[in-house]
Amino acid sequence: MTTSMNRVTAEKRADKCCGYCFEKVEYIVDLRELPCSHIFCLQCLQADFEKNKILECHTCKKNHGDVEVEDLVKLGSIILSVEDDSESPPIYCDVCKDNEKLAITFCVDCEKKMCRRHEEYHDEYQNAFSRTQHKKISAEEYKKSPDRYTVRTCYKHNDEELQKACRNCHKTFCNSCNTDKKCISSAKTGGKNHEIEELPEYSKKLKIELSKLMNLLSAKISSVYELEQAAATDLGNVEDKVTAMNDKVDAVVAEQIEIIKQKAEALKTMIHLYRIDNDTVATEYRSELTKTKGYIGQLWKTTHQLLTQRHDSDIVTQYRSTKEEITSAVNLQVGLCQFPTRKMLVKAVEHRDVEVQLREALPFYLDLIMKEKKENGHCTSISSIANTELLCGQDNALEILDSSTLKSKIKVSSTSVNGVAKHKQGYLALHWENEKNYIILYSPELVFMKLFGEFYRATDKYSQLSATKTQAIAMNPDEKLLNVYNTKGEFQFSTKLLECKRPWGVHSLPDGTVLVSDFVGGCVRKYRLAEGNQHSLWMCADLVAPVGLTTDAAGFIYVASFSAKRIYIISQQGKKMKELTHPELQEVKEIYDITVDNEVVSLACGVYGVLQFRMMYEALVR
Numbered sequence: 207m208t209t210s211m212n213r214v215t216a217e218k219r220a221d222k223c224c225g226y227c228f229e230k231v232e233y234i235v236d237l238r239e240l241p242c243s244h245i246f247c248l249q250c251l252q253a254d255f256e257k258n259k260i261l262e263c264h265t266c267k268k269n270h271g272d273v274e275v276e277d278l279v280k281l282g283s284i285i286l287s288v289e290d291d292s293e294s295p296p297i298y299c300d301v302c303k304d305n306e307k308l309a310i311t312f313c314v315d316c317e318k319k320m321c322r323r324h325e326e327y328h329d330e331y332q333n334a335f336s337r338t339q340h341k342k343i344s345a346e347e348y349k350k351s352p353d354r355y356t357v358r359t360c361y362k363h364n365d366e367e368l369q370k371a372c373r374n375c376h377k378t379f380c381n382s383c384n385t386d387k388k389c390i391s392s393a394k395t396g397g398k399n400h401e402i403e404e405l406p407e408y409s410k411k412l413k414i415e416l417s418k419l420m421n422l423l424s425a426k427i428s429s430v431y432e433l434e435q436a437a438a439t440d441l442g443n444v445e446d447k448v449t450a451m452n453d454k455v456d457a458v459v460a461e462q463i464e465i466i467k468q469k470a471e472a473l474k475t476m477i478h479l480y481r482i483d484n485d486t487v488a489t490e491y492r493s494e495l496t497k498t499k500g501y502i503g504q505l506w507k508t509t510h511q512l513l514t515q516r517h518d519s520d521i522v523t524q525y526r527s528t529k530e531e532i533t534s535a536v537n538l539q540v541g542l543c544q545f546p547t548r549k550m551l552v553k554a555v556e557h558r559d560v561e562v563q564l565r566e567a568l569p570f571y572l573d574l575i576m577k578e579k580k581e582n583g584h585c586t587s588i589s590s591i592a593n594t595e596l597l598c599g600q601d602n603a604l605e606i607l608d609s610s611t612l613k614s615k616i617k618v619s620s621t622s623v624n625g626v627a628k629h630k631q632g633y634l635a636l637h638w639e640n641e642k643n644y645i646i647l648y649s650p651e652l653v654f655m656k657l658f659g660e661f662y663r664a665t666d667k668y669s670q671l672s673a674t675k676t677q678a679i680a681m682n683p684d685e686k687l688l689n690v691y692n693t694k695g696e697f698q699f700s701t702k703l704l705e706c707k708r709p710w711g712v713h714s715l716p717d718g719t720v721l722v723s724d725f726v727g728g729c730v731r732k733y734r735l736a737e738g739n740q741h742s743l744w745m746c747a748d749l750v751a752p753v754g755l756t757t758d759a760a761g762f763i764y765v766a767s768f769s770a771k772r773i774y775i776i777s778q779q780g781k782k783m784k785e786l787t788h789p790e791l792q793e794v795k796e797i798y799d800i801t802v803d804n805e806v807v808s809l810a811c812g813v814y815g816v817l818q819f820r821m822m823y824e825a826l827v828r
Contacts (some may be wrong), residue, residue: 225264226250227428236421238278242268247424251275297345299324312348314355315340319348371408373401491543502535542573542822568762568775569821572788575806578612579815587626587636587670587754588810590803597633598816599623604635604652609808612816618652625671625799627678630693634658636671636680643669645680647695658695661687670754670799672714679720681712688712688720690735699737706731711755711765711799719743723752723765730755730765730776744780754799754810766800766809773800773807788819 224247236248244265252275255261261270298306299321309319313328320328325342332340348355359380360366366380375389377400385400509528512521580600587599595615596607604626605617624643625636632649645658663669663684670681677698678691686706690698703709708726715721720733730752732743750770757763762783763776771794772787791797794817799810802821809817 224250226254227431237281238275239281240268240278241270241273242266245281248275248278251278297349309345311342311345312355313340313342317355317357319345369405370402371405373403373408374398375400378405488543495540498538498540502538505531505535568784569786569805569823571822572773572786572807572819573822574788574790575818575820576612577790577815577817578607579813583815584812585798585810585815586812587623587799588801588808588816589626589628589799590801590808591628591633593804596801596808596816597626597628598810599626599635604648606652607816609803609806609818612818616652624669625680627671627673629673629678630675631655634671634673634678636669638663638669643680643682645671645678645691645695656695659689659691659697661689670711672712672720674714674716676718677714679712679714681709681722683709683725688722688735688740701735701737701740703731703733703740705742710753713755713757713763715757721755721757721763723749723755725751725753725768728752730763730774730780732780746776746780746782748782749774753797756801758802764800764802764807766797768796768798771797786821790817 225244226246227250237245238248238251239245240261240263242263242265244263246264250264251261254264255275261273261275262268263270297309297319299309300318301320301324307321307323310322311325312319316328318324318328328340343355358368358378360368360378360383363380363382366382368378369381370379370383370385371377372379372385372389377389379385379402385402388399509532512524512528516524583603584601585598586601589597590609591597591606594609596609596612598605598607601622602619603617604620604623606615607613608615620635621637621639623635624638627634629647632647632655633652635646635648637644637646641662642660643663644660647655647658649655658678659680661680661682663682669683672679676693678693678695680689680691681687682689682700686703686709687700688703689700692698703722706722706724706727708724709722710725711721711723713721718734720735722731722733723729724731728749728751729745729747730749731745733740734743749765749767750772751768752765752774753768755763755765761778763778765774765776767774771791772785774782775784775786777783794809794811794814796812796814797809798812801808805821805823807819807821809819811817
């Protein structure tokens, strides 16, 4: 054992871990040394040998094929003392009195450190007088564990060395101690008596048990070390991924910046074209105004001369022609300059997460086109059914109007009409009579074809109808119900609008969703319908008495206000974008319905008839 311990040289002290698993030597219990002086744990050597069928040093790659793993030098716990590389203080001879000399040996039985001279005296005395040979160890070995060789004495019998131990309570005794009593910690030992065993033998057994536990602890440390190594590897992988992601982000950003620059240049070009178009229109408009101004000015001068310089007979003879000419000039329609609208300069261009677009322009103001008051009629619903036609529902008739003149083309008498819509076979109209709503399908010539659907209602107010290519939807505001029919008129299902206080208008969208106006709640909601229930997608609030609603080709939502005398514009996402009004609307008592076609807004205004406005735009870049 001493020989193997002496083999731990300064070079070996530099080996701080196993060459295979990199476990630190202070945590390795079963440490082995190869003939090349490199050290490894036994488990790693056995695993490598079973895999490669050859014993090769993992550090210097030297082949040790003639050596068995079990025959390798076992260093045991000696390496544990190598953890501290600092120089320990020298030890001196305990016998020398005058001048201290370095000790070279330690007698375990005498408990004395001795120099070479006193070691010789000690050996001579032992050979001459002692019957038993004292145990000696080198001073170097003593320095490694001096406490191990210190004699422990009994605290009751100071001169007596501890020689025994109890296996139950682990208390130590000298030969003079009484060991016939019960263990002091009798509660833990179950009231057992001392079971005495010689201290060295019992300590040896406990060392074996502790060594087994240390093997488990070593395995635990190894597993923790492997996790530490794996974490370090994962961290390195994360760093590589982060670097790659940052590089990708930089590349995408650079690419998108270039795309934005290109789109910006395209937008600038189109805006420049917009300016040229407006300059041309403005120049022509000013030229026309100049001609009109000249004509009216000349007419004024001629009339003034007639009044101040001409004979009375001339006034009489020229009165009629002059009056007609002045009346014509006064009634001459001089509107605002209608600048060309570039609503769709470019389509939306999406590139990953960056969107560059020139958005749809919103109408800037309303310009009155015409109005048509219906005699003995009350206009409650309106819908664009063709480029040049409007379908108008009244309290006593259903009528097709020429959208360019608002004059009647076809008219049939009927009961009160609450809502109208286009159908692939003709037109749908929602009638009320005798506390019941009827949905009737008419031919393009407004000839009755069939009853499409019906439901009970107490009043004839606050109800509308909408249709798409796949379904028709009628509003029952009394029950807060949406009644859904297929295109053949077959009832599909009803869904209750629990969130609405007083629903009024309904408008179906091509994607199957539905817009509903809440007259009392002051909002518009968008729903996705399913049989028996609905899912609210968004709500646009802060609207005053919203009634009829519709959409334009770009998807903007137009909502008429029953009493606020204005039109709300809402985005597809449910955001209120703008409010439009006009002096003519201030004369209107109430608005029921709205339709939009080719930048023209038509309103059903009850007893006031039908109003028609052109939406005037500004180019907006957002």
